[in-house]
Amino acid sequence: MFDNSSNYEYLGMSPVERNRTCVLVVEPDAIDRNNLRSALKSLGFGGVSDVANHLSALEKVGQRRFTHIIFDCKSTNMPVREFLQKILEGGSQTICIPASFEPSVDDVFDLLILGAKGYLVKPFTADSLDIAIVNATKGEPIADVVLNAKDRNEALVAIMMQSLDTTAVIFRQAQQFETAKRELPRAMSKFRHSAELAKTFAKGGEEGLLGALEKFCIERSKGPATKLGRLRKRLRTQREIDEEDEAEA
Known part of the structure; x- marks a missing residue:
């Protein structure tokens, strides 16, 4: 177990x-x-x-x-x-x-x-x-955000997905840089560890974990999660509005 x-x-x-x-x-x-x-x-x-x-x-x-x-x-x-x-x-x-x-x-x-x-x-x-x-x-301790979270599953999923994002970035960098290639096994290990942690300690077992994962993915699909991402989205929206105004003029 x-x-x-x-x-x-x-x-x-x-x-x-x-x-x-x-x-x-x-x-x-x-x-x-x-x-x-x-x-x-x-x-x-x-x-x-x-x-x-x-x-x-x-x-x-x-x-x-x-x-x-x-x-x-x-x-x-x-x-x-x-x-x-x-x-x-x-x-x-x-x-x-x-x-x-x-x-x-x-x-x-x-x-x-x-x-x-x-x-x-x-x-x-x-x-x-x-x-x-x-x-x-x-080993890395379980993050305080998980230990103290009101919704344990939400915190576990957030850490797992953050680890996945980090691993994906390093994976892409590893195609070009030797230093990133050396970091990839450790990043993969951390991701597997975070996934195992989520699977082990999710309240309600696998069903509870899947529910939290679905909720996280739906929330993420609504828009960028970072300040930079939100800024890019806002600028892109403003540019589209300006282009529409110019077309109407």
Whole structure:
């Protein structure tokens, strides 16, 4: 359901960055906790600690600094939302990655609004764990305009279409310029990522997304969206009026 791999091939963490990373695992299940710990060490992350509940995690955070916290979305001995808020109040730079089996879109989005970065879906693999951490660390965050939008779907579609426009411009430039050609794969990756984001977090699923996309396209067809475009349209209209006046004279 949640595919974080679209932008992964263009991101990465060096061995030095991995070694400097200190991860706290908050996982009530002992087997999952051990599996996460082992996978993190095999991926080269330097510091790994684990606890069984959220209160213990807060105590651990008070004792040492963690760059990343992977925490289970089920409430243990405190509500998850309260846990995330307290973590970010103590260190807004901490990268917090929620983890859960079959998470609901709205639950994920609520945590992202609070400040979580990305998501880890269980059962995880070493690859999916690595992708989640790398994207949370190096990937572009979801824009505030989406997180704070009254109409989430409208904002998601607007960002997707803006990314498409940018990609189209670079694609045309790539026919002539080598620098643009080098930028094209990254632009395509960003567009795919924005499309995946819209597909994943659209309220009402694909039907809701298609409705917002139709509305956006209809609105766009009514006229140019930029100030320059509106100016050009106004000048063109005025020129047509002047030509009609001259013809009548």
